[in-house]
Amino acid sequence: MARLTLALSAVLIAFTVAGVQSQRPPAGTSHQGKAYRFNKVADGVYHAIGTGALAVVGNSSVIVNDDDVIVVDDHVSPAAAWVLLQELKDITSKPVRTVVNTHFHFDHAHGNQIFDKDVAIIGHEFTREMLTGGKSIEMPLFKNYLAGIPRQIEDLKKRIAAEPDRGKKSELEKQLRVAENNSASQAELKPTPPNVTLQTRMTLHRRFAGTDREIQIRFLGRAHTAGDVVVYLPNEKIVCTGDMLTAGLSNMSDAFVNEWPGTLDELKKLDFVTVLPGHGDAFNDRSKIDYFQAYLRDVWTEVTRLKQQGVSAEEAAKRADLTRHKDHFPIQGPGVPLIAVARIYDVIDRAGGRD
Ligand SMILES: [Zn+2]
Numbered sequence: 001m002a003r004l005t006l007a008l009s010a011v012l013i014a015f016t017v018a019g020v021q022s023q024r025p026p027a028g029t030s031h032q033g034k035a036y037r038f039n040k041v042a043d044g045v046y047h048a049i050g051t052g053a054l055a056v057v058g059n060s061s062v063i064v065n066d067d068d069v070i071v072v073d074d075h076v077s078p079a080a081a082w083v084l085l086q087e088l089k090d091i092t093s094k095p096v097r098t099v100v101n102t103h104f105h106f107d108h109a110h111g112n113q114i115f116d117k118d119v120a121i122i123g124h125e126f127t128r129e130m131l132t133g134g135k136s137i138e139m140p141l142f143k144n145y146l147a148g149i150p151r152q153i154e155d156l157k158k159r160i161a162a163e164p165d166r167g168k169k170s171e172l173e174k175q176l177r178v179a180e181n182n183s184a185s186q187a188e189l190k191p192t193p194p195n196v197t198l199q200t201r202m203t204l205h206r207r208f209a210g211t212d213r214e215i216q217i218r219f220l221g222r223a224h225t226a227g228d229v230v231v232y233l234p235n236e237k238i239v240c241t242g243d244m245l246t247a248g249l250s251n252m253s254d255a256f257v258n259e260w261p262g263t264l265d266e267l268k269k270l271d272f273v274t275v276l277p278g279h280g281d282a283f284n285d286r287s288k289i290d291y292f293q294a295y296l297r298d299v300w301t302e303v304t305r306l307k308q309q310g311v312s313a314e315e316a317a318k319r320a321d322l323t324r325h326k327d328h329f330p331i332q333g334p335g336v337p338l339i340a341v342a343r344i345y346d347v348i349d350r351a352g353g354r355d
Helices: 001-017 078-088 126-129 142-162 167-185 260-268 287-308 313-319 339-350
Strands: 036-040 044-049 060-064 069-072 096-100 120-124 194-196 201-207 211-218 231-233 238-242 276-277
Touching: 036 078, 060 078, 069 078, 069 231, 078 096, 078 167, 120 126, 126 194, 142 167, 142 339, 194 201, 260 287, 287 313, 313 339
Parallel strands: 069 096, 096 120, 120 194, 238 276
Antiparallel strands: 036 044, 044 060, 060 069, 201 211, 211 231, 231 238
8 A cells, every 4th residue: 555655656746747737647648659749949949849640730849947847838739738748758857837828829828727736827918818718719710620620520531431542541540530539638628828927028047058048938019919929048049939920821810910010020129040930840041021021911901902992801801812922821822711801800990990
């Protein structure tokens, strides 16, 4: 009995040290192979990207200090965050004591619930507001995502039944397991807000390799949401940008598209070399910011013009032509997602006092 108690205590201590709630693993964590690839960006700084073995959706960044670990964004579900912490043990035995949510979106903050109460979850005040009282899960972006999972499962089942090639069938079966695990984890979702908030900036002071390390958390203005923060490491010249700046385009469903380019101007003032985006691979090419600003300005101008002509949001979503940006972004032809156009129409109406 004493030995059992000792063993149990060891397990509880292990979970406590990792900063995870001392509870059973959440549903939907099973997967084959590694769920994350940890790309080393600098000593003690990693960019974690999903391999496809588990639904994780957004990227996270991992900052390993002398005594603790800071995780920037915690993925799409409790299962994804749980597995992140399990696999983090491959690169460090230090405890995760701090999580930063770059914004409230489900694919960056829906892992929050697995962390113990003594883990600081830091985010903008707006991020807390949205993750409190179920507001975030009422937003169209999340509703669309959640509604898509059963459809994805049914579709995969049909394709598996119709697939004659064994290799392709096995690949589809793997995708089905990933989708089913995601569904199981989404069923356990309890949106959990940051327990530490900021309005404009906060700096964490840590030690790394015996020297001081600053981790700045900065709100630079409204952009992808009303509460995006970036995590900036001035010594390493690295910035984690969430979805304010990704490797490609970024969704606009909760955005202030008219303010976004100005916020990116503020980002450009920071002295960084490497961007760790919320989606896609890390990059150094700052001209991506210029291209994205130009795209956003054109989206705003084009959609505003169509609205002024009395064109419906549905029609504007088909007609808005951004093909002139196709050299820099995956744009096949005219059209902008309806969710983006609806948001822009809404922002214009609110600005015009027709709220
Ligand atoms: Zn987002």
